[in-house]
Amino acid sequence: MANMVTITINGRQITVPAGTLVIEAAKQAGIDIPAFCYYEGFSVQAACRMCLVEVEKMPKLQPSCALPAAEGMVIHTESPKVVEARKSMLEFLLTNHPLDCPVCDKGGECELQDMTFRYGLGESRFLEIKHHADEKQWSPLVFYDPARCILCYRCIRVCDEGLGVGALGLSYRGVSAEIIPNRGDHLECDECGWCIDVCPVGALTSGTYRYRSRPWEMNYVPAVCTHCSNGCKTTLSVRNGEIIRANNRDRSGINGEFLCVKGRFAFDFVHSGERLQTPLIRKDGRLEPASWSEALKAAAARVRASIERNGKAAVIGSTRTTNEENYYLQKFARQVLRTNNIDHHRSGDVITLLQALGGREGALATVQDLYTCDAALVVGADLSQQHPLLAVQLRANWRHHQSPVFVISAGPVREDQYAARSIRAEAGTEADRLEELRADLQARRNLVILYGPSMKGEAVRRLVAFGDSLGIPVKYVCLVDYANSRGALDMGLLPHLAPGYRPVEIPGMTLDAMLEAPDLDLVWVVGANPLEGGRRFVSRDAFMIVNELFLTETAQQADIVFPAMSLYEKNGTVTNVCGEVQRTKAGPKVMGTKSDLEILGLIAAQLGFDLGVPLPDRVFEEIRREVPGYNVPLALIATGGAAPTKPPAVPAEVDAQPELVRSSGDTLFTSGTLGKYSKKLGEVIEAPGRLYQVLVP
Amino acid sequence: MTFSPELEAKFAKMIGNYPPGRQKGALIPMLLYAQDEVGAVTEEVIEEVAKRLKLSRVEVEEVLGYYTMLTREPRGRYHIQICTNISCMLTGGEELFEHACRRLGIGNKGKTPDGQFSLEEVECLGACSWAPAMQVNYEFHYQMTPEKFDRLIESLRKLQ
Numbered sequence: 001m002a003n004m005v006t007i008t009i010n011g012r013q014i015t016v017p018a019g020t021l022v023i024e025a026a027k028q029a030g031i032d033i034p035a036f037c038y039y040e041g042f043s044v045q046a047a048c049r050m051c052l053v054e055v056e057k058m059p060k061l062q063p064s065c066a067l068p069a070a071e072g073m074v075i076h077t078e079s080p081k082v083v084e085a086r087k088s089m090l091e092f093l094l095t096n097h098p099l100d101c102p103v104c105d106k107g108g109e110c111e112l113q114d115m116t117f118r119y120g121l122g123e124s125r126f127l128e129i130k131h132h133a134d135e136k137q138w139s140p141l142v143f144y145d146p147a148r149c150i151l152c153y154r155c156i157r158v159c160d161e162g163l164g165v166g167a168l169g170l171s172y173r174g175v176s177a178e179i180i181p182n183r184g185d186h187l188e189c190d191e192c193g194w195c196i197d198v199c200p201v202g203a204l205t206s207g208t209y210r211y212r213s214r215p216w217e218m219n220y221v222p223a224v225c226t227h228c229s230n231g232c233k234t235t236l237s238v239r240n241g242e243i244i245r246a247n248n249r250d251r252s253g254i255n256g257e258f259l260c261v262k263g264r265f266a267f268d269f270v271h272s273g274e275r276l277q278t279p280l281i282r283k284d285g286r287l288e289p290a291s292w293s294e295a296l297k298a299a300a301a302r303v304r305a306s307i308e309r310n311g312k313a314a315v316i317g318s319t320r321t322t323n324e325e326n327y328y329l330q331k332f333a334r335q336v337l338r339t340n341n342i343d344h345h346r347s348g349d350v351i352t353l354l355q356a357l358g359g360r361e362g363a364l365a366t367v368q369d370l371y372t373c374d375a376a377l378v379v380g381a382d383l384s385q386q387h388p389l390l391a392v393q394l395r396a397n398w399r400h401h402q403s404p405v406f407v408i409s410a411g412p413v414r415e416d417q418y419a420a421r422s423i424r425a426e427a428g429t430e431a432d433r434l435e436e437l438r439a440d441l442q443a444r445r446n447l448v449i450l451y452g453p454s455m456k457g458e459a460v461r462r463l464v465a466f467g468d469s470l471g472i473p474v475k476y477v478c479l480v481d482y483a484n485s486r487g488a489l490d491m492g493l494l495p496h497l498a499p500g501y502r503p504v505e506i507p508g509m510t511l512d513a514m515l516e517a518p519d520l521d522l523v524w525v526v527g528a529n530p531l532e533g534g535r536r537f538v539s540r541d542a543f544m545i546v547n548e549l550f551l552t553e554t555a556q557q558a559d560i561v562f563p564a565m566s567l568y569e570k571n572g573t574v575t576n577v578c579g580e581v582q583r584t585k586a587g588p589k590v591m592g593t594k595s596d597l598e599i600l601g602l603i604a605a606q607l608g609f610d611l612g613v614p615l616p617d618r619v620f621e622e623i624r625r626e627v628p629g630y631n632v633p634l635a636l637i638a639t640g641g642a643a644p645t646k647p648p649a650v651p652a653e654v655d656a657q658p659e660l661v662r663s664s665g666d667t668l669f670t671s672g673t674l675g676k677y678s679k680k681l682g683e684v685i686e687a688p689g690r691l692y693q694v695l696v697p
Numbered sequence: 698m699t700f701s702p703e704l705e706a707k708f709a710k711m712i713g714n715y716p717p718g719r720q721k722g723a724l725i726p727m728l729l730y731a732q733d734e735v736g737a738v739t740e741e742v743i744e745e746v747a748k749r750l751k752l753s754r755v756e757v758e759e760v761l762g763y764y765t766m767l768t769r770e771p772r773g774r775y776h777i778q779i780c781t782n783i784s785c786m787l788t789g790g791e792e793l794f795e796h797a798c799r800r801l802g803i804g805n806k807g808k809t810p811d812g813q814f815s816l817e818e819v820e821c822l823g824a825c826s827w828a829p830a831m832q833v834n835y836e837f838h839y840q841m842t843p844e845k846f847d848r849l850i851e852s853l854r855k856l857q
Contacts, residue, residue: 169755171762180762182755 007073022064022075023051033077034086034115036093036200037152038065041396042161045153048093050115052085053077061085086119094124096131096175097201098147106202108215109249112150131175138187140683141207141265142196146178149203155179155195162258164384164395164417165189179203190668191261191684192388197247198257208265208680209245213237218244221587222252222640224574226320226567227262227671229480230255230367230389231576231642234263236568241589243267243568254367254580254642260388262671262681267568269677270588274550276563277592287551287561292594299560300606302543303336303522307607311521313337314514314542317344317493318527318596319482320674322572323581324619325596326484326491327499327627328611329526332600334498336609337522340508344493345528347663348480348577349456351489351656354501356464357476359649364579365448365475366644371397373475375420375444377406377437379463380430381452381479384414385667387577390450390477391415406440408433410454427454431462442470450477457658480577481663482672483567487575490627490645496657500628501650510660526596527564529554529673547596550677563593566674570595572616573623573637580642581632698745704734712749721750724760728767737771765819773808773815775853777801778832779841781818784825789842793829794818796843800850813854 003018009026016025021044023033036048044066052061056074061082064075076082093112101107133146153170156179160166167182167189181187196204218237223246225232233253234246246267251257269275279295280287290298306313315333317326333342357363370376370393383391391414397403404420407413408430416422421440425433430451441447449467451460460478467474480486492499496507509517511530520539526547531537531554537544546558555561567574570586572595594602601614612622624631632643664672669686671678699705708727715722724746731742738761747757761767779797781790798804801814808815824830827839831846838849 166753166755169759171759173763180755180758182753 005069005071005073007069007071007075009075010077016069018069018071020069022053022062022067022069022073025069026064026075026077031077033064034119035065036111036115036150037154039154039157039198041400042154042157045157048150048152049089050086052082052089054079054082083119086115087121090116090120091124091126093150094120095126095128096147097150098130098132100148103211104148104202105205105210106148106199110202111200133176133178136185137207138181138185139189139191139207139685141191141193141261141680142187143205143207143210144179144181145203145205148201149178150201151177151179152200154198154200155204158194158198159189161399162194162392162395163190163192164414168195186685188685190384190388191265191686192259193247193261193264194258197249197259197264206245206265208268209237213239213244219587221585222583223568223587224253224483224576224582224584225259225263226483226674227266228260228387228666229482229485229577230387231483231574231578231580231582232259232263232389233582233640234259234267236267236587238587243270243588252640253582254576255389255392258389258392261668261684262675262678265680266671266675266678268680269549269674270566270568270590272550272677272679274677275590275593276549276551276555276561277590278563280551280555280558280561282559287556287558295560295562296599296602296606299545299562300603302545302560303603304607306522306543307337309521312341312517312519313339313522313524314341314509314517314520315339315343316511316514316523316525316528316530317342317488319345319347319480319485319488320567320672321484321488321527321596322567322570322574322584322616323484323487323491323623324572324616325526325600326488326493327623328597328600328614328619330492330499331611332604333524334504335611336604336607337524340495340504340506341514342493342508343495343511343514343660344488345481345485345511345530345664346489346657346661347482347485348453348478349460349656349658349661350478350480350486351497351501351650351654352457352460352658353464353476353478354647354650355652355654355656356461357647359647361646362473363475364644364647365450365477366578366580367393367576367642369448369475369578370394370450370477372401373397373403373448374446375404375406375441375448377408377441377447377449378413378415379408379434379449379451380410380427380454381450382409382411382413383450386452386481386665387450387479388668390479390577404440404444406437408437428459430455431459431466434463434466438466438470442472444472446473446475448475448477450479452479453661453663456661457656460658477578481666483576484574486577486579487573487581490575490579490630491623496655497650499623499626500630500648501654502628503651503654510657512660525554525558531557547599549593550673552673562599564599565590565593565595569593570597570616572597573620575645576642579629579645579647581630581637581645582642583637583640698741700731700734704730708749721752721756724750724752724757725764728757728761728764732767738767738769765817770808771812774813775833776815776817778817778819778822780820780822780824780828780830782821784821785829788828788840790829793831793841793843793846797846800843800847814850 014029035051037045046066051064053064054076135145156168171180218239221236225234232255237245278289281290407422410427520542523544529552544558545560546555547562547564548555628648629646779794
């Protein structure tokens with residue numbers, strides 16, 4: 001236990017660990033000290049002087065963000081002297097501030113505006129002409145207006161400390177001082193936009209949100225990002241059914257306020273002009289628009305015919321639909337189509353991991369664990385490019401707790417900047433190098449191991465055996481590609497495993513087998529693009545139904561296309577890379593679309609099957625009852641929390657089919673099908689797929 | 698890029714003067730010496746210094762923008778700095794600066810078309826006792842008057 005000290009703030013006695021900053025101690029006591037430059041979790045800057053407080057026996061006012069609490073300190077945060085100082089500081093900060101609040105994006109949620117209302121003078125004594133510098137565009141997503149900037153350094157610190165990118169700096173001096181980007185007149189970075197979020201004024205503005213709305217005109221919807229598998233909460237700002245922006249300023253999810261370029265900016269695919277908004281039916285060889293009732297009737301008739309003649313059916317599920325939809329889809333395949341021919345695009349060998357763990361509880365790491373673990377080992381993955389939240393968590397753990405990170409990867413990764421040891425090993429041979437780290441890892445109290453798609457089958461078994469032999473508690477993360485890649489596995493979109501990895505009696509066809517099968521009668525593809533790059537089903541005559549957002553290569557080959565909703569438009573739950581279940585809520589609306597759950601429910605009803613009420617909450621109830629590991633606390637889910645699932649035991653004799661694990665190798669600037677339809681993602685100079693490599697000298 | 702052998706030796710010694718991990722302390726002198734040799738802190742110099750000190754480019758640019766003695770644009774062969782701070786102002790520094798502008802036909806931070814002279818209004822040169830003071834490259838000139846300034850310019854022109 002750290003030494004405790006007792007201090008008095010505004011007459012209240014507070015006991016805090018020695019070394020706690022006064023501003024933090026005050027916050028714990030519910031006393032708010034205004035500050036611009038102070039930002040929780042990042043280094044102390046003491047630049048803005050807003051947080052000055054009066055400390056008895058100290059001759060001058062002290063910046064509370066840089067003042068560690070010491071025994072017996074008596075502090076006043078609202079004394080006349082302090083209030084006067086704040087007033088003066090604001091007057092000073094506003095000397096060259098343009099006061100263009102009526103046209104500034106930040107108006108209504110601006111810290112400088114709020115503070116001026118609270119403490120500021122109505123007028124300024126400065127009559128001189130304001131120093132002006134023109135606004136600059138640094139990238140399609142980031143704009144900088146130096147005149148509004150109050151030089152708090154927040155943007156610089158989140159970029160440098162939070163991400164390890166260090167794309168921003170501060171140059172020139174006096175009134176001319178301003179933030180500079182790393183490539184002279186433009187940025188080359190992760191384009192995550194964290195700098196825009198933390199900006200307390202309207203100096204940094206977003207390319208997608210500029211001049212579009214006011215904060216009070218929008219509704220805020222807690223959604224889970226539909227792109228990678230990290231499961232960041234992205235709060236959608238929705239106006240008239242349209243997403244205007246995405247951020248997470250309320251720090252409501254597992255990601256705090258962090259979002260990468262995809263979570264913050266790549267929502268524009270939702271309102272892309274290429275979205276399908278009416279069902280399509282193939283007539284005379286061409287896909288023609290049809291009404292929903294016509295398309296549903298045609299699909300139901302074709303499915304009924306196929307069932308009656310005992311035709312061979314195949315179902316390909318999605319990695320970006322909800323758990324409820326995936327569960328319902330496998331039920332539809334197994335009960336209506338009476339087939340186990342169901343699969344999806346697998347991107348990580350979760351099955352072997354679960355087998356090796358044998359149902360051991362507490363062996364799967366949560367996103368939070370990455371911030372609290374005593375050490376982490378990253379095997380065969382470039383986290384900052386493919387799993388940005390996990391990379392940020394590990395970096396924060398190292399910054400705040402000095403927890404070391406060890407890396408075994410094929411090429412240089414950003415973690416090398418601070419890794420205790422980085423080992424280069426060709427993809428697939430990483431397991432051979434584990435022993436070199438044994439002594440280092442055994443010296444730690446506990447460990448989290450994250451492994452990428454190059455580790456599968458035997459390599460995963462060796463990895464777990466290695467972890468078990470260390471003699472310390474070890475938790476694992478199997479890295480997968482997409483928002484609900486993990487959920488698709490858990491919900492049994494697998495030919496040989498029902499939900500919860502329970503073996504089925506007669507295994508069905510795998511995705512590869514479906515593509516090669518000569519005798520398919522019916523193919524139903526939900527939110528997937530298996531025919532990418534011009535592939536074809538060998539069974540050319542099979543009737544193909546596709547639920548999709550866009551006319552993808554697969555949808556182009558279909559006989560019936562149902563326009564589906566994206567994850568942002570529907571309610572339900574998704575499971576992230578760490579096996580944590582989170583609820584996502586419907587925000588925007590796109591005319592003419594339906595959720596996959598509704599589409600399947602309508603077809604099942606037409607065919608006279610009772611698969612349960614196709615409402616997300618009702619299906620989730622069933623999942624909680626039926627799927628091992630998913631009996632998660634409802635209260636936690638309902639309040640926006642992330643509930644870790646228990647790893648179900650997978651029988652050792654189950655074939656994990658590691659040969660079917662193929663990651664798409666997406667980067668920060670690609671995101672499978674959705675990425676192709678996100679204009680913003682395609683506009684940045686780092687795109688498509690170019691990585692921003694931090695200079696590692 | 699490489700610098701002259703003398704400068705390379707100087708840099709090697711300089712970098713060694715700082716404890717391990719704190720090499721970036723050599724940033725300002727390196728930029729200044731490199732500027733003296735190259736004529737300006739060019740893009741190439743920025744990249745090179747950043748590489749040698751294991752800094753990102755933006756860290757070098759932060760310092761470069763802050764210090765007025767560092768310049769990205771090449772200056773004149775004779776860089777004239779005239780002080781107009783208090784002591785010099787009281788003894789005619791401002792008049793001297795205005796005269797210099799007229800005489801050379803350029804303004805503050807300007808450069809004559811032949812590239813011979815550049816002019817800059819600066820703060821205290823630390824020569825208050827002999828105000829007004831000015832500096833030509835690294836050489837001081839004290840108790841200046843417009844006449845003395847003209848004679849100095851003429852003599853510098855003759856040196857060409």
